[in-house]
Structures are given as structure tokens and as C-alpha cells.
Amino acid sequence: MNIPSNTSQPRSRNGSKKTASAKTGQPRARRSRTPAAPVVPDPTREIAYDIVRGVIENRRMLETTLGRSQEAREAEPRDRAAAHRLGAATLRHLGTLSTVLEPFLRKQPPEPVRVALLIGACQLLFLETPPHAAVGTTVNLLRRRDLAPFAGLANAVLRKVATQGVTLLEGLDQERLNIPGWMWSSWKYLGPGVARKIARGLAQEAPLDLTLKSDAPPMEEGIVLPTGSVRFPAGTRVPDLPGFEEGTFWVQDAAAALPARLLAAKPGEHVADLCAAPGGKTAQLACTGAQVTALERDPARLERLKENLTRLKLDTVRTVCADAAAWQPEAPLDAILLDAPCSATGTARRHPDALWIKRPRDFAALIEAQTGLLAAAARMLKPGGRLVYAVCSLQQEEGPDQARKIAGQFGLKADPIRPEEMQDLPEALTPEGWVRTHPGLWPDLGGMDGFFAARFIKES
């Protein structure tokens, strides 16, 4: 990487750019005087370190690193969850942390050392970790990763960060720093000030939202949101919630619950969910009494979808492992939900890695895949059939541009969403009749993910 364009090349005090002195830390730094005793691993920091390095150095998704890491698989669930939170917090504050560290680094350290410093600084400035723990664990981590010669540097830098504490954050435009420059500019189309509202929303850890089955008893705890989802604080353990075993609810951001509702599936209708796993929207469709086919091309993700539907006792859904761009139903369908693969920038509250992984040049392939899936969906519909196209993206190219381009193509015409359908969230309805949510909405309730949805009808 790496890291953000605004922070990737920390500058020395005189402003000149420094380049990394070595790939993996063969140092020009001063040798640590701390004796090299065997160091006990700390699974939380070790896993968080791999997560953040995966994102910064390889543009690898956080969940991918977690899934691949043997250490993560063998860790206690508590340590794994703590690692996820620490990695995610570091990525959420990445621009700020890079800026804070800059004056303390006379030379740009190798990237693996810089990542350890970012995680250490995140603990000190945002997670209220006691200084001895944040500094000590960073030093130990570097020793365990064959970066012992940088232990002294880490010790000195993080002690300074600990001493100055949150005063280091004064005067920083954190909202701006924590969003890559190109992405901030790309959100200008949403209107004046919206990029900043989104950044403010992204600075918070996302709460836990649940969608309840239509016949589920009301939950005694949690806040019922205007759109009907039930919200719990971030960090709530899902399996501990009443009704989990019985399958009365599933986890789904309040904004993610909107697209399936716009399809207005009716009992007995033949409906397909074309990109279905892990199945939140499939479950919503199944609850309407429609005959639902859920398509997913990734076998492992399809298994997860099946497990979710089993827990929810939604056993009428037909599941198919197939590429939706090539699949054909036995008979034309009444309605289709296409929750297309996308950049996922709208989910950056839950997945802050999404901010740093995608680049502008990645969009062309995504747009091509979305267009192919839209064309395929149009072929599957009966005349008068409905299609909802949704993406969890904040990007114009994947949302409004696609909706404009598709209306009038493949026999599809726009079917604008009506104000009465969005009475519980009128601020998300656009003048074109699309739904556009973003993390800056509901600031007092804890925000929501970014989704775009547009509806079409197949012409006769």
C-alpha cells in the first residue's frame, strides 16, 4: 500500500518524503537495549496485527485474514472478537493514527513496524488501554515477528504518544483524515456536507441490528427503530440474545432490510434472490409466503445461508449453487431481488477495511458484473415482473449511474419507489424514486449502513 494517499508517505520534520529503508525490517534503526527474553504470544494483538497488515500491505479483507489465520481459528472466541475489534478500530482511525505518528518518526520505518505502531497508538488514543499494556505488547509483538531491532523505537514512540495522549488529536480534522481522498471526493454527488456526515457516522462502531420474523414475539430489550429493526449496542453477543436458538431473528443492518421490502413479494409468488448469502434478504422474502429460490455461487457461503435458514426454520426456500449470470429458472419469475456484488463502501462502519481495499480502478470490473447480472435478471422475469437492484455501496457508479443506464435497457422500465413506501425513512427517498441510505442518517440513533436500491418492471 499503501495506506491512504494523504498518509502513505509520512514526512520528516523538514517535510521531505522518506522511503522505507527495508522490506521487512532489517534495520537502520538503533538496536534495542531490552534483553531478548522469550515472549509469550498475545493472541489478540497477534491476530489484529495480521489483519491490519493484510489490509495495508495486501489489500486483503479483514474477514479473509481472520478466516485463513490458523491462530485466529485456534483462538478463544473472546480473543478472536477482541482482535477483530482492535484491527477494525485501527482501520477506522487509520488516517488519524498515521498523522499522529508522523512527527515521532524521524525515518519512515518498514511497513510491518509502522503497522505495529498504528495498533499500539490506537490502543492508547482510542481504546483506553493502559500505557504499560499498549507499549509492552507492541514491543513483544515486534520481538516475536523478528523485528526486535525496532523494539526500542516502538517503546520510545509509544511512550511519547502515551504521555501526550489525546492532546495529540487536538486540531486534527479526523473525519477527513480517516477517509481516502479519492473516496471523499467521490461522495460529493450526494450533496453538500454529506461526505462529512458519512465520515462522522463511520467513526462510530456500528450497533447490532436484528430483523425479527413476522410472527416473532417483540423483544423486551433493544430499541425498536422507525423501520422496525431492533437495535442493540455494538459488541452485544448474538447467541446470548433471547430467541437466538428458537430462530426468531437474524442479524441485518436496518438499511440492509429495506431492499427486500421494496420488492413487496406476495404469498405464492415465484421470487428469486440472485446473490443470496448469507441470506438476510432471503429470510425476509421467505417470511412473505412467496416461493423463494436463493442463488449463490460460492459453495461455502451457500452453506452458511442454509445454516441460517435452518436456524430460522425457513425450510420452504429452494437453494441453488450457481452463477446468477448464467442460471435460468424453469418458468419466468414474478419478482427478483438482485443484491449485487459491489465495492461495499456502504458497510465501512462494520468493515472499515472496505475504505482501504478498493481503488478507483477496481470499479470497472464490478460495474461490468453488475450489468451482466441485471441483464440476466431481466431475462428471468415474466412481463410485468418486478426487479429490485440493490448495492451496499456509496459510489455513484454502482448506484444511480447503473439505475439510469438500466432503465430502458433489457426490457426494463423504472418503477419509482413511492413516498408512502418510505414513510418511516423519508430522508432516504431520492427525487428519482430510489432509496439511498448512508452512515450519516439517523445520527442520534447510531446511524445505518449505506445502501442504494432502485426498482424496475419488465415491460410486456
Ligand SMILES: C[S@@+](CC[C@H](N)C(=O)[O-])C[C@H]1O[C@@H](n2cnc3c(N)ncnc32)[C@H](O)[C@@H]1O
Ligand atoms: C452483497 S452479498 C449478498 C448479501 C445477501 N443478499 C444478504 O442480504 O445476506 C453478494 C453475494 O453474491 C454472491 N455472488 C456474487 N456474484 C454472484 C453471481 N454471479 N451469482 C451468484 N452469486 C453471486 C457473493 O458470493 C455474495 O455472497
